[in-house]
Amino acid sequence: MRAPDLARSVARVTQPPASTFDVTVNGTPHALTVDNRTSLLDLLRERLRLTGTKKGCDHGQCGACTVLVDGRRTNACLTLAVTLDGREVTTVEGLADGDDLHPVQQAFLDHDAFQCGYCTPGQICSAVGALDELAQGWPSHVTEDLTGEVEPSAEEVRERMSGNLCRCGAYAHIVTAVQEAAR
Amino acid sequence: MRAFDYVRPESADEALALLAEPGTSALAGGTNLVDLMRLGVARPERVVDVDRLGSTEVVERDGSLWLGAGVRNSDLAAHPVVRERLPALSRALLAAASGQLRNRASTGGNLLQRTRCVYFMDPTKPCNKREPGTGCPAVEGLSRDLAVLGHSEHCIATHPGDMSVALVALDAVVHVRTADGELAIPAADFHRLPGDEPHRDTKLPPGALVTAVEVPLTPLAERSTYRKARDRRSFAFGLVTVAAALTVEDGVVDDVRLVLGSVAHKPWRATVAEDAIRGRTASGSVFDDAVRAELAAARPTDQNAFKVELARRLSVATLHELAGGQA
Numbered sequence: 430m431r432a433p434d435l436a437r438s439v440a441r442v443t444q445p446p447a448s449t450f451d452v453t454v455n456g457t458p459h460a461l462t463v464d465n466r467t468s469l470l471d472l473l474r475e476r477l478r479l480t481g482t483k484k485g486c487d488h489g490q491c492g493a494c495t496v497l498v499d500g501r502r503t504n505a506c507l508t509l510a511v512t513l514d515g516r517e518v519t520t521v522e523g524l525a526d527g528d529d530l531h532p533v534q535q536a537f538l539d540h541d542a543f544q545c546g547y548c549t550p551g552q553i554c555s556a557v558g559a560l561d562e563l564a565q566g567w568p569s570h571v572t573e574d575l576t577g578e579v580e581p582s583a584e585e586v587r588e589r590m591s592g593n594l595c596r597c598g599a600y601a602h603i604v605t606a607v608q609e610a611a612r
Numbered sequence: 613m614r615a616f617d618y619v620r621p622e623s624a625d626e627a628l629a630l631l632a633e634p635g636t637s638a639l640a641g642g643t644n645l646v647d648l649m650r651l652g653v654a655r656p657e658r659v660v661d662v663d664r665l666g667s668t669e670v671v672e673r674d675g676s677l678w679l680g681a682g683v684r685n686s687d688l689a690a691h692p693v694v695r696e697r698l699p700a701l702s703r704a705l706l707a708a709a710s711g712q713l714r715n716r717a718s719t720g721g722n723l724l725q726r727t728r729c730v731y732f733m734d735p736t737k738p739c740n741k742r743e744p745g746t747g748c749p750a751v752e753g754l755s756r757d758l759a760v761l762g763h764s765e766h767c768i769a770t771h772p773g774d775m776s777v778a779l780v781a782l783d784a785v786v787h788v789r790t791a792d793g794e795l796a797i798p799a800a801d802f803h804r805l806p807g808d809e810p811h812r813d814t815k816l817p818p819g820a821l822v823t824a825v826e827v828p829l830t831p832l833a834e835r836s837t838y839r840k841a842r843d844r845r846s847f848a849f850g851l852v853t854v855a856a857a858l859t860v861e862d863g864v865v866d867d868v869r870l871v872l873g874s875v876a877h878k879p880w881r882a883t884v885a886e887d888a889i890r891g892r893t894a895s896g897s898v899f900d901d902a903v904r905a906e907l908a909a910a911r912p913t914d915q916n917a918f919k920v921e922l923a924r925r926l927s928v929a930t931l932h933e934l935a936g937g938q939a
Contacts, residue, residue: 445615465618465659468646488647489713501686501715507646508716511618512639512661559711567690570706570846575695591846592710 450514454479455523463510470494470505473520481521481550485594492593495551495558496520502558504592521550524557533557533610542606544597552593556607559589563611581611613649620661624821628791630660631819638662638821640721641684643713648726652735653742662821666720670694672829679825681720685775686711688719697829700836700855704778707840710847720822723776723786723802726813727769727877728849730754740766741810748810755913757851760920762876763911767810770874771803772849777873778838780881781855784827790820799825803878810877832857832867839930840873841922850874852922858934860894870903870931872923875910882906885927894935896928903927 485493666682
């Protein structure tokens with residue numbers, strides 16, 4: 430390695446490239462400067478101390494980190510924070526209206542839709558997004574008629590929630606809770 | 613993850629100038645690239661964020677549907693014209709990934725996703741695709757999910773996509789922009805076989821940007837579908853997938869497309885089978901003979917021979933379904 434390259438490499442370790450951006454999280458605007466490598470997940474948990482969003486696989490395979498970005502469900506682990514300039518993020522902490530739980534949160538309580546609870550914030554955010562997609566009439570892999578109406582059947586809910594794993598296996602009640610919230 | 617500079621250019625021209633520099637990666641939805649960067653498989657020095665440059669419009673023009681490079685997979689699958697007139701595309705997108713990932717993944721980025729071969733994904737292992745000349749441990753290693761058609765001694769990776777398989781069956785054209793101008797690449801030629809250059813997944817010129825995908829709206833495309841065989845019922849890569857289209861008049865096949873996914877380094881257009889079906893009676897035995905002729909070229913490993921039989925059954929069942937019979 431040539432000397433200037435080495436000096437540059439050392440500089441990048443001691444002072445890694447960072448960027449400045451604006452993002453709104455649960456209604457609160459933030460002006461932030463972060464290491465370019467920071468995921469939205471790490472930004473939420475480590476910087477903004479919003480630890481409701483959980484880290485499971487960190488590869489987009491488990492859904493524990495699901496949040497809403499501009500209202501759409503997204504894996505926070507695969508989102509670089511610096512790409513979010515001007516976006517609005519909603520985490521599980523931002524769903525309730527004061528003391529009034531979001532209907533999906535209430536349904537998860539009413540139907541005992543969890544055991545250990547680790548995947549639950551991701552399940553809830555994912556369900557909020559999935560119900561919005563259903564309300565817009567989006568078809569899914571199990572929808573027989575692509576141009577017809579879609580119903581929140583158990584089969585539809587299972588398919589639409591397949592991006593969220595639950596190692597406790599609380600799926601039966603999660604499906605019931607999401608169906609309840611769809612009503 | 614290796615430290616990188618982050619740039620979000622305001623225009624395609626600016627992006628193309630930035631992408632001309634070595635060590636630069638274009639970032640769209642990030643669902644594949646960010647993961648590869650975290651794994652140490654992709655190690656760009658500079659990331660050029662083109663996510664907001666790509667058009668998010670889906671427009672009908674001159675008998676085709678034009679899909680902007682920035683259209684999200686979820687929006688595309690739900691688009692009314694796609695659902696009604698390009699069912700294979702909608703079905704392929706809906707069979708891919710999860711709801712969360714489809715909300716991020718873009719049309720342009722999805723075309724450029726990398727293989728999920730476990731050796732490629734593990735930077736501690738040799739891999740000709742990741743590091744040319746280091747060898748391919750998959751040939752005699754874990755090959756269950758890998759290619760049975762068109763592979764070489766240098767690489768038996770598969771292209772893992774679903775959307776791209778449907779696009780080939782729908783005679784789509786990928787429009788790209790380079791520093792020198794614009795280029796149109798048929799979807800069937802966009803991905804390539806590994807040969808002795810397995811590090812090249814596609815024929816996209818270095819530093820170029822996908823701008824749009826053009827999909828002809830034809831009667832054949834309306835009679836298309838997509839089926840996917842995988843290890844679990846949802847959110848898994850395909851073992852074998854099939855995109856097919858079929859038009860039949862008076863019991864005779866007028867036209868057909870048959871494309872296999874997850875069996876080769878590119879979506880595998882089954883031209884041998886198509887030629888044996890076109891103009892013949894739309895029957896199970898014609899389909900079966902044709903698909904068998906296509907798959908005679910298969911060279912499976914000890915671990916993935918099942919994919920050849922799976923490809924035969926899934927292809928015949930899909931054609932049968934399109935012909936109006938029971939799958």
